[in-house]
Amino acid sequence: xxxxxxxxxxxxxxxxxxxxxxxxxxxxxxxxxxxxxxxxxxxxxxxxxxxxxxxxxxxxxxxxxxxxxxxxxxxxxxxxxxxxxxxxxxxxxxxxxxxxxxxxxxxxxxxxxxxxxxxxxxxxxxxxxxxxxxxxxxxxxxxxxxxxxxxxxxxxxxxxxxxxxxxxxxxxxxxxxxxxxxxxxxxxxxxxxxxxxxxxxxxxxxxxxxxxxxxxxxxxxxxxxxxxxxxxxxxxxxxxxxxxxxxxxxxxxxxxxxxxxxxxxxxxxxxxxxxxxxxxxxxxxxxxxxxxxxxxxxx
Amino acid sequence: xxxxxxxxxxxxxxxxxxxxxxxxxxxxxxxxxxxxxxxxxxxxxxxxxxxxxxxxxxxxxxxxxxxxxxxxxxxxxxxxxxxxxxxxxxxxxxxxxxxxxxxxxxxxxxxxxxxxxxxxxxxxxxxxxxxxxxxxxxxxxxxxxxxxxxxxxxxxxxxxxxxxxxxxxxxxxxxxxxxxxxxxxxxxxxxxxxxxxxxxxxxxxxxxxxxxxxxxxxxxxxxxxxxxxxxxxxxxxxxxxxxxxxxxxxxxxxxxxxxxxxxxxxxxxxxxxxxxxxxxxxxxxxxxxxxxxxxxxxxxxxxxxxxxxxxxxxxxxxxxxxxxxxxxxxxx
Numbered sequence: 364x365x366x367x368x369x370x371x372x373x374x375x376x377x378x379x380x381x382x383x384x385x386x387x388x389x390x391x392x393x394x395x396x397x398x399x400x401x402x403x404x405x406x407x408x409x410x411x412x413x414x415x416x417x418x419x420x421x422x423x424x425x426x427x428x429x430x431x432x433x434x435x436x437x438x439x440x441x442x443x444x445x446x447x448x449x450x451x452x453x454x455x456x457x458x459x460x461x462x463x464x465x466x467x468x469x470x471x472x473x474x475x476x477x478x479x480x481x482x483x484x485x486x487x488x489x490x491x492x493x494x495x496x497x498x499x500x501x502x503x504x505x506x507x508x509x510x511x512x513x514x515x516x517x518x519x520x521x522x523x524x525x526x527x528x529x530x531x532x533x534x535x536x537x538x539x540x541x542x543x544x545x546x547x548x549x550x551x552x553x554x555x556x557x558x559x560x561x562x563x564x565x566x567x568x569x570x571x572x573x574x575x576x577x578x579x580x581x582x583x584x585x586x587x588x589x590x591x592x593x594x595x596x597x598x599x600x601x602x603x604x605x606x607x608x609x610x611x612x613x614x615x616x617x618x619x620x621x622x623x624x625x626x627x628x629x630x631x632x633x634x635x636x637x638x639x640x641x642x643x644x645x646x647x648x649x650x651x652x653x654x655x656x657x658x659x660x661x662x
Numbered sequence: 663x664x665x666x667x668x669x670x671x672x673x674x675x676x677x678x679x680x681x682x683x684x685x686x687x688x689x690x691x692x693x694x695x696x697x698x699x700x701x702x703x704x705x706x707x708x709x710x711x712x713x714x715x716x717x718x719x720x721x722x723x724x725x726x727x728x729x730x731x732x733x734x735x736x737x738x739x740x741x742x743x744x745x746x747x748x749x750x751x752x753x754x755x756x757x758x759x760x761x762x763x764x765x766x767x768x769x770x771x772x773x774x775x776x777x778x779x780x781x782x783x784x785x786x787x788x789x790x791x792x793x794x795x796x797x798x799x800x801x802x803x804x805x806x807x808x809x810x811x812x813x814x815x816x817x818x819x820x821x822x823x824x825x826x827x828x829x830x831x832x833x834x835x836x837x838x839x840x841x842x843x844x845x846x847x848x849x850x851x852x853x854x855x856x857x858x859x860x861x862x863x864x865x866x867x868x869x870x871x872x873x874x875x876x877x878x879x880x881x882x883x884x885x886x887x888x889x890x891x892x893x894x895x896x897x898x899x900x901x902x903x904x905x906x907x908x909x910x911x912x913x914x915x916x917x918x919x920x921x922x923x924x925x926x927x928x929x930x931x932x933x934x935x936x937x938x939x940x941x942x943x944x945x946x947x948x949x950x951x952x953x954x955x956x957x958x959x960x961x962x963x964x965x966x967x968x969x970x971x972x973x974x975x976x977x978x979x980x981x982x983x984x985x986x987x988x989x990x991x992x993x994x
Contacts, residue, residue, distance in 0.1 A: 599953040599993055629994065630893045631669055631949040 380405040380467055384484040391454050393492050396430060399450040401484075403467055404443060409477055410436075411446035414466040426456035426490065427463065457492035551589035555651050558582045563644050572640040573628050579640075579647055580625035583618065586651060600626055617650045672889055672948035679883050680943060685874040689734040692869045694727055695861065696854035702944065703845045703961055704731055704819065709883055709943060710936040712842025713798050713818040715783075715833075715965065719825055722847045728779045728819045735880070736873030737776035737815065744786040746829060750793035757806040768805040773797050776813060776877075780820035784830040794818065795837045815880050835968060842933045843958070844965035883943065890939045891949040895994035899952055900938070903959060904931045906987045907967050915990050921973040922983060926966035934962045952993045960984055 381404040386397055403411040433449040454460060462484040469478040559582060566575050584603070588595040593606040600622045607615040624643060627633040635643075683705055690701055700716070704727065707714045716724050725741065732739030742753060755771035772778070773794065780794055797803050798818050802811045820841070822833070838844070850858060902913070907925030910918035938954040945954070960981055967980040 594989070597989055597991070597993055599951065599956055601953045602956075626951055630891075630896055630951045632891055632893065 380411065380469060380478065380480060382467060382480070382482050384462065384486050386462070386486045386488060389486070390489045391491070393455055393457065393490050395454055397452050397454055397488055399452055399462065401448040401450070401465065403446045403448075404439065405446070405469055407438060407442055407444040409444075409469040409471060412468045412470065413448050414468050426454060426460040428453040428455065454488055454490050457490050459487045460490050461487040551586055552651050552654070554589075555582055555586040556648060559644055559648050559651070563641070566637065566640055566644070572635045572637055573633075575640045576625045576628035576635065576643065579643060580622060580629065583621055583625070583647060587618070590654065612654070614650070614653055617646065618654075621647055621650065669891055669948045672886065672891075673946065676886055676890075676943055676948055677946045679879070679886050680946060682875045682879040682883075683944065686731075686734045689871050689874050690727070690730050693730045693871060694723055695857045696850040697723060697727060697847065700727060700845055700847055701731070703843055703958075704728070704817075705944065706937050706940040706958065707819075707842055708735070708815060708817050708880060709887055709940040710842070711815070711817075711884070712933060712936065713820070713840065715838065715841040715844045716819060716821045716847050717824050717844060718821070718847030719823060722849065724821050724847055725779060725781065728777060730871050732777035733871040734873060735777070735875045737877070738813070739777045739779070740772040740775035741779040741781060742772050743781045744783050744790065746785060746787065746831075748786045748790045750790055753790060753793050754797065754803045755805045766806065768808055768810075770805070770810065771803075773803060774810070774812065776815055776817070778816075778818045780818055782822060782830075783820040784822045784833055787831050788834065791831065791833060791837060794820075795840050799840055815877060838965045839927055839929055841965065842937065843961040845961050846964075887936075887939050887943050889948075890942055892935065892939070893949070893994075896938075896950050896952060896955065897935070899991070899994050900934050900955055901931055902991045903955070903963070903987060904928075904934065906991050907963065907983070910987070910990075913987070913990050915986060918983065918986060921970050921976075921978060923968040923970040926963050930963055930966045934959065937962055956988065959988065 383400075383402040383404075385400045385402075387400075388397060391397060401413065405411055430451040430453055432451070435447040435449070436444060437447070438444045464481060464483040467478075467480045467482055468476055469480075471477050559579075562570075562575060562578050562582065565578075566572070584595040584598075587593055587603060587607075591607070591610060591612065593603065593610070595603050595606075598606070600619070603622065604615070604619050607618065612618075621643060624635075628635060686705075687701065694701065703714060706712070718724055729739055729741070751771065753771050754773050755769050757766040758769045759766050778794075783791060783794070797812060798816075801814075801816055802809055804810075822830075849855075904926050906913040906915070907922060907930075909925075910916070910922065934955065935950075937958040938950045941954040941957050942948075942950045947954075963984050964980040967983055969978055969980060969983065973983065
């Protein structure tokens with residue numbers, strides 16, 4: 364579709380030039396090109412020229428980019444002539460884009476300016492943008508926030524906190540090591556002997572012998588677990604026997620005899636008397652004493 | 663230290679009554695090399711009226727163990743090869759029409775025997791499997807309108823192949839639960855394999871197996887097993903182990919909570935106790951220790967624990983779960 368816009372800049376005065384603007388097409392996609400024909404009718408003694416108020420770049424700064432221009436002169440009637448400017452423009456932006464104002468300059472044969480008319484063409488071009496029509500607003504990108512406290516000032520604080528954390532961890536590690544060492548210093552055989560003595564006293568105080576055997580079994584298993592580092596508390600007697608054999612513990616038969624006796628009391632409803640229980644406690648004490656100096660296996 | 667008088671007496675009786683198993687073991691060793699654990703598990707199942715699911719790749723003497731066992735025990739043996747086209751009637755029997763009398767009469771199926779080898783049980787569809795499992799549970803079979811009790815001792819030894827699943831019908835958990843034990847039949851050792859090869863690679867007639875056991879020996883052993891003493895500590899240990907498969911966090915294993923989809927049923931506790939008793943009997947002991955429980959716990963629980971998704975992702979098998987449980991549940 365083409366839109367023809369005709370306008371007389373100065374109606375009624377013959378010496379004023381008559382300007383006509385035609386835009387083809389008037390509805391385009393962004394980036395498309397249009398043809399803009401500006402016809403200026405004036406007296407034949409004059410020559411017309413076009414000037415843009417802010418120079419040719421005005422087109423560029425707005426929504427139009429001048430691609431090429433052509434100038435044709437012709438004589439219409441005796442005494443009048445017409446200058447035709449054919450402009451090829453690239454169109455940008457979106458929506459109705461009015462054509463920029465132009466200045467029509469008329470010069471005589473000597474090149475002197477006789478008239479100068481500023482003309483704003485009433486024509487416009489509708490530009491369809493290649494974006495989603497539902498988008499109404501564009502959110503501008505937020506500029507990056509500048510830290511309120513300079514990084515160099517925070518750095519010492521971070522380093523300080525890190526240093527404190529390292530010191531605390533180091534202290535905890537050392538503390539744990541000291542506690543473990545002190546625990547290791549407590550001889551498992553001494554602990555077992557102390558428990559056996561306590562058990563002997565309980566037996567004298569009237570503890571039932573079958574309960575004594577149960578406790579004796581627990582003491583022996585704890586001792587074996589701590590002294591030989593074998594899993595004795597969750598193991599059955601047969602498994603303990605296998606582990607002790609594997610370690611080559613001298614006199615393990617005595618340990619096994621005690622555990623098997625305790626098993627008889629625990630699982631076979633055997634009812635030992637007090638004297639038998641006392642003898643077993645004595646044997647257990649001797650077994651622990653004999654193994655006291657045997658070295659636990661290397662980890 | 664002396665045992666209680668009644669346990670002392672029971673111990674003597676057990677030694678006497680269990681001698682038939684030693685004879686049977688000797689007979690079995692004439693034909694079978696190795697697989698001692700499998701043979702022991704078969705004895706345990708027979709002694710406490712249980713059934714066994716044997717899992718192993720082909721060629722590990724599963725059928726030979728069962729047939730030799732039946733021969734040595736002087737029991738009627740039937741091998742049933744399960745196939746996809748099998749029907750329940752092929753197993754339990756059917757009503758046959760007699761044109762002379764113009765009447766139907768029942769024809770008993772191969773399930774009417776003392777020792778049944780259900781070979782490749784997972785090759786038959788569920789209806790055939792359930793027909794056999796019903797016979798295992800009820801110890802009787804109904805053909806038409808007549809119910810026939812199965813002859814005692816009645817033991818089913820089913821086999822399945824762990825590597826081949828194409829064209830098989832996986833045994834449902836509810837049915838697997840009826841097997842007292844699931845025993846994994848492993849490859850023989852190097853020396854055993856050498857002996858198997860030298861003994862079998864011959865055209866000579868195989869050594870015949872003598873029947874050395876009478877059914878009465880088995881019934882007497884069963885009566886003695888019922889009298890074996892179980893201390894409350896061991897009773898609690900058994901229940902602890904079974905409950906730990908359901909609520910591992912209670913036993914200090916919260917990491918196992920997501921590893922187990924569901925744990926062992928109360929049937930596991932019953933079978934664990936029975937199998938531990940039979941194990942003690944084989945050790946000539948009139949009482950159970952936690953050793954007996956530990957000795958058979960893998961075979962009794964492995965098919966009753968279903969590992970969860972996380973366990974499968976970690977390639978964790980039921981045996982690994984049982985191992986962890988044994989490490990955490992304190993022995994009395």
